[in-house]
Amino acid sequence: MTRRIRVAIFLPALGLFGVLLAWALVGIPDFGHYRGPYGYLLNRVALPERHMTNVVTSVVFDYRGFDTMGEEFILFAAVLGVVLLLRQGGREQPDELNDSVGSDGVRIGGVLAVGACVLVSLWLIAYGFVTPGGGFQGGAALASSVVLVFLVSSHKAWSGVASDHALDPFDGVGAGGYVVIGLGALIGGLPFLTNVLGPGVPGTLWSGGSAAFVNWSAGMEVAAANLILFTEFIDEYVVPLAAGDTAG
Amino acid sequence: MSVFPYLVAGWICVIGLYGIVTSKHLIHLALCLTVTQSSTYVLLLAVGYVQGGGPPIFKGVKLGTTAVDPVVQSLTLTDIVVSVTVLALILALALDVHDELDTMDPDRIAELQG
Amino acid sequence: MSWMLPLPVVIPLLGAAVNVALDHVTPRWLHTTIALVAVTTGLCFSIIVLVHSMSGETLHWFGGWTPRSGVAIGVGFAVDPLGAGFAVLACALTLAALLYSIPYIEAATRNYDALVIVLCGACCGFALSGDLFNMFVWLELAGVCGYALTGFDIRRMSALQGAVNFAVVNTVGGYFVLIGIALVYARTGALNLAQIGRTLSGQHPSGLLIVAMTLIVCGFLCKAAIVPFHFWLGDAYAVAPAPVCLIFAGIVTDIGLFGVGRVWFTVFDAPFGSHQRFVGDALLWLGIVTALVGGAMALVQQHLKRLLAFSVICHIGIMLVGLGLLSSKGVAGAAMMLLAHGVTTGGLFLAAGLLGVREPVRWTAGLWFCGAIALIGPPYVGVYMGHALIDDAAVELGRHWVQPLIWLAGALAGAAMLRAGAQVFLGLADDYDHGIEEGRDGPVPYLATITTVLVALGTAVSVVPGLAQRVVRGADRFRDRAGYANRVLHGIPMKESAHLPVVLQPTSTESLIYGSAALVFAVALAAFAVRRPDAARTRVFEPVLWPLRQLQTGVIGDYVMWVVVGTAVLGGVWAITLR
């Protein structure tokens, strides 16, 4: 089938699809007039019952914590998949790759920046139950800040920070920790993922109860998973480059 | 025009699909997939929006203040973080295809496959 | 005992996490052991859950968030016998696949076991869940595992292309489901299936609901590979390693159909109940077309696993016919067929895998023919009981024309398998490219034993006394929207029901005749194709199938185009008929 035939069949179908979609969308209650009841109920009860000021995080890690466990495992499985695909055939690590950034100023500034970003990320995870943030956002931010190490220093420094030997345990423990906390409640005779330690003190680090631990394990998992992913891609990029250097 | 935000979400979905079908490059295709996915974020958040409502965070705000729906936000935020890994998975497949066939044009790939 | 419900899901997931955490410090045999233990534990618990779900308490609210005055505030598992049975099947087939993989998959392949058991957990979660978004999460998880498992066998280029097509089509399908969920949420403000159904009951069918249903159903049908969403399946299943194909064919494809059934009988039955004929008929026709296309395409394949892939499409189509009849017997027929087909086809994929290990042996040939006959379904063999129940359901609704069409489709796929068996296993033709990667390791007796167990179980499904009656009872519960909502939202237990007999389900004379005729037809067609291959190819197969093959281009743009076309057409048809 040529491209022209494909587009000729596709455009009318897409038009019909769009019309149907629009027909559905105009049936939604007017913008800004959400009718509930789910969200309104949670907004009402989350603070009094769970002592968490950030309702979104309480939904993510407490009310619908089981969904989040599934999402976390999507991350986990996708990373396993990327590793499986990119690490086929046991790629060699380059011995030495002279790609360090020349200026000391850049390096010092970079290290400071990395430190600051890491601190902000940890703060995002820790105070997720109080202010915007939480394990998912903080974990992603943490991984992003560690990638800065690669950008401001050398590949050598990077591979010291992010090797799969160091990261895989975090990945596994983060994902497994979530399940173990859930199972803990189950062994105690309560439903899976029951928040046994809550409610905590509103506005503090411990406002989450045991959901705070869930939050931290999710943060660990998200950060480790993203870092493994970035490591795999960076190696994919750097290693052939290094091989090219030595050959040329 | 108070359904305008939903229609924007619908448009993003449709244009993303258009990009996927007409794409000539697997990386382009993967990014179009993320565009289609972003339509779900826009739609979900628009659905849960309350006019005049603040974020569902009651830190320094009296409980009972009008706030938007927290559920759609929780559904969206995990999905966004996950989307990178799924994108990476598809790109990893695309890279392996490229290693073998030296092309990322879906039409050419099918041709070379026979 | 409701504490057991999460275990078939979380134990495999925990096993995978432990495997990865210990990745660099422990040997491979320990990983395999952990995986096997996790899946076996999941299997045991899912069997207990199945037994209890027949009568007892079957709810689990995660985090202890029970509904308040009919509003669900957490995620819940609500298990009925069909869901629990699906979880049992998922764990059992995964166990078989893992055992087969021990010698079959290279030891160097890291993370393989972990991905397989996460896939198992995801499928169980999908079957047990009572929450729309939670179902979506498990669907995505199963998808992500699936893409990676398809593409990792990198020695063959086509594996990658199959995986890319699989990934893109199913990702688009997933977005459709999510948009549908957003629409439903906008209307009802709920994610719990029972609560959505309750909110929508008595509501007038609106454009929003019609399109939401279209999107959710089409997203699920992408996973189930129903025409015209099916193109990716041939590409993907033909290239995945044999044990992975076993899991795909047995459970991953089927969760799409399961999802369609689940959302219809708990949610959309409420607003569209008075128009259910139109919904059912659309599914019925999609199913018939899928079955015939799958059967016909199977006939012309020269590649063993591709042939099996099209046979999967054929049988998925027949199951959709059963589902589309929307009656208890129809659903039960689909479930019986799912069981028999999943186990048998899985066994056949493993038999195909055996070819790569050693020279073809006669024992394998016997297995292959046994499995092929089980998939045709002569009286009381293999898929027969599923066929017979669907027949009964069709007759009850006055649709006699359904029977010959689906029996014909099954016979076409069966003929293709008989022909391939004669050519590949008995060596009646040399030019048959069976498409199996040679050079696998593994002790043949060990692998053949697993294969034999699966084929034997699949063949014997129809003669298990009392099974069909229990599946029909399960289907009754699967369809009971009001009872489901009462149990989930208000904790009202079900009524005590009469004890079921443990005897063979009687079937109609028509089914007996059709079953026998299908076998005769398949054998005759296969014999013709083997004896006069050129005549068969040039006069019969090629002219009929040329257009179908032209569509199977392998270009991802074409496949996504068909997804949009299918969704738009189905949505248009429902927009006209359901208003």
Add this chain to the structure above:
Amino acid sequence: MLVASLEPLQYSIFILVAIAATAVVLTRDVQRQIVVNGFYGILLVILFVVFAAPDVALSMLAVSTVGYPLVVLIAIAKGRAK
């Protein structure tokens, strides 16, 4: 009340997002596309803030500043290198 007075801002950001999404799709050159996509990501972040969803905005920010660009740029570089 503050948000209610931002009606024109809401509409303009919606229009911008729609235009940017279209631009991402229509940019056929992948190197240019990743730049446009970064811009689209930032617009989405702003949109999420307008929707009173700071959590989602943070999520998008973390992902669209490093995640998408890094992964895609390396894929592009890899594609060019061969």
